[in-house]
Amino acid sequence: MDVEAATQWLDATQKVVSNVLGVPISRVNVTVKRLGGAYGSKLTRSGIVAAGCALTAHIMNRPVKLNLEFHTNMRMVGRRFAYRADYTVGCTDQGKLNGIKMTVYSDSGYLGNEDPLNGVFGHIDNGYFCDNWNVTPKTVRTNKPVNTFCRAPDSAPGIFIIESVMEHISKELNLDPTSVRVLNLYNKGQTTPSNRPLPYCNIRQLTTDLMTSAGITQRQDSIKAFNQVNRWKKKGLSVVPAKFGIAYAYIHYNAIVNIYAWDGSISIAHGGVEMGQGINTKVAQVCAFELGVPLDIITVKSVTTTSNANDFASGGSTTSELCCLAVLNCCQALKERMAPVKAKMKNPTWTQLAQMCQHAKVDLSERYCVYEPGKAADEPQYNSYGVTCTEVEFDVLTGQYLINRVDLLYDCGESMNPMIDVGQVEGAFVMGLGYWLTEQVKFDPQSGRLLTDSTWEYKPPMAKDIPIDFRIQLLKNAPNPKGVLRSKAVGEPPLCMSSSALFALKRCVEAARKDIQKDTFFPLDGPASVDKLCDLCLTDPSQFVI
Structure with a gap:
């Protein structure tokens, strides 16, 4: 049986076809030339199509080709996993972390056979040191379709959760969020929650370098002045660091x-x-x-x-x-x-x-x-580090926004191909913008059926969602002795830093609420859609005065 499949995992597809047909695996030949994108959705779900084709070809004794109709594909493949985190945090008056107690819930749909919840805990600390952690995972079964992997499936939500915690601390203590983040960044030699030391850690230096090169302090002052004289237009800026462990286990x-x-x-x-x-x-x-x-x-x-x-x-x-x-x-x-x-x-x-x-x-x-070169099963081969500053401009009345500028500094080791890697950083970041800002997923509350199964309802980022001024830098003179040819991975880590756009928009909403003396803490989950942002500004017609 010759199978040409759109799959990221030939070995699994081969096993699926073998099992369905009841033949030895050696009789199944799977070939993949290339994929027009994948990002995890073609790890396991491609097996459904391949098995259906193979079974039909086996019965009919003729070639079979299957392309899923778009809406069927959207409903069948599954979405990213939804997460919820309940937390209690102890910290000093300056915002220094003392302890975190957290329960993380993951929505697996009606069948929890692909849940990446365990991987969240490798990223839940992001770039921040805390002496005491107590994190409890809970997988939740619902009436929704089965979910599946997508680019940075565990790291993106894990990093977003701790970044939301940093936002909460800052608001409660009336401190600058960037200052609180910088205060808690790892130092070289400290250990992670899984008791792994960080013999090489440059997250503090990266943050300092970016804040200097991007002129963040001066821009914050300029934004503050802009917001004071503009009632219905607001600007916001947010800085988000990232520590991303790369493991070779089982690979x-x-x-x-x-x-x-x-x-x-x-x-x-x-x-x-x-x-x-x-x-x-x-x-x-x-x-x-x-x-x-x-x-x-x-x-x-x-x-x-x-x-x-x-x-x-x-x-x-x-x-x-x-x-x-x-x-x-x-x-x-x-x-x-x-x-x-x-x-x-x-x-x-x-x-x-x-x-x-x-x-x-x-x-x-x-x-x-x-x-499995290099390390034990539960130990990262190395960590990639990066930091991003995103500046946005927001219309309080409509919820529309522009991403005016992004400055991103990423430690890619000694890049094998800087042009490819810069493109990967750009692509990952923009894909993350969809995750955090536009790709709203809705389900029928009774049946659990996916309702956002077309481009009329489901909105990935398009040309005008790309940052107007997009500045990507790969860290120079930073070879990685633990990587291949001194390089570091680049596919997923930059996506995790794109949450900086959501937090920048949160600054805008806070500025709008400050104008009406309602500047209290509020959670902002992803995706922070236009209607959600508009509602959070608490605007009503009584405010429309000259």
Whole structure:
């Protein structure tokens, strides 16, 4: 059975088809050329479509193709998990954390088979140190459809929860939220709630650097002056840091590198799925760099369960670097194997060397499997750090807003490809804007059926939602010795910092409420839609006076 599936997880799709048909897994061949995006929704849900196609093809003995109708797809795939956090916090009068007691609830829908709730606790501290934590997880079953993973499925809500706590502390103590955040940032050598030390931690320096380069203090003063003289237009600014642990536990990818003796061209088959993250470009670059050959002689093949059996799912921001590591090891083995032949030749071209190796009976194919390199199962390989400042302009009467400027500084280690990685930061941040601001999900309260199953109701970010002034910086001179070629992951962490836009809008609402002497604490959940923001301003016609 040959299966061409839109999946991030070939191994799981292969198992699903095997189980449905009742045949050995070796009789199922799954192939993926590339995906037009995925972000977690194509980890497990693609198996439903693949199994349906395979069963029909098996019965009818003919090829079967299935494309889901858009509304069916929206209803079937599932949404991000909804979370609720109830908390009690102890802190000093200056806002320094002493202890946090928290219960976190996760809505799994009617079946809790994909709940990422455990992962929330690896991110619940974000960049903040606190001596005492007591966090209780609770999974909730409802009448809603089953939910599924999406980019930063555990980290984004975990970081948002603690950032909301920092907002609450600031309001209760009448302190600047940025000052409270800076006060509680980790120092190098401190330990996380899971008792993991931070031998390398630059979150304080990143925050200081961004606040200086972005002129945050001066802009805060300017915003305060603007808000004092404008009743129906408000500006807001928020700074959000991020600490994001990258773990290699349970992850394994293999790669095959073939050198073709006739012309020296090279093919690579690796276990990752290209879905817009630039993985094929990066593995080709690593191969070209290590073998010292031009990039244009390298071809990256479609991933299949024949050449790349038993590989892990593509996701979690680690696939690119670990597939690069597998290719790097293949190339190093090939170089070592070809070296004796090269030593007997005088300045051979790459093609001449490949041809001579063939004559010398040198195997020009190499396979290598990267399997859980580096760390124990529950310990991050390293942490990525970043900090974002977002400034918005808000219309009190309509709830409409503009994201005027975003300054983002991200520690990407020594980037393998800065153009790809800057694009990943931009894309992750804008995707996060949808999560926090526009993508309202509604369900029928009786049946649990998804109501926002079309573009008429469901609003992802579009061109005018992108920040007007978008300034992305990758931290310079910060190689990561624990990463692949000194790099760091970039796929998910920047999404978590996009909550800064929501908190900047919260500053605007607070400024509007201050004008009517109702500046008390209020929670603001995501998505902070236009109607929700407008309602929170507590505007009524009696205020419409000159």
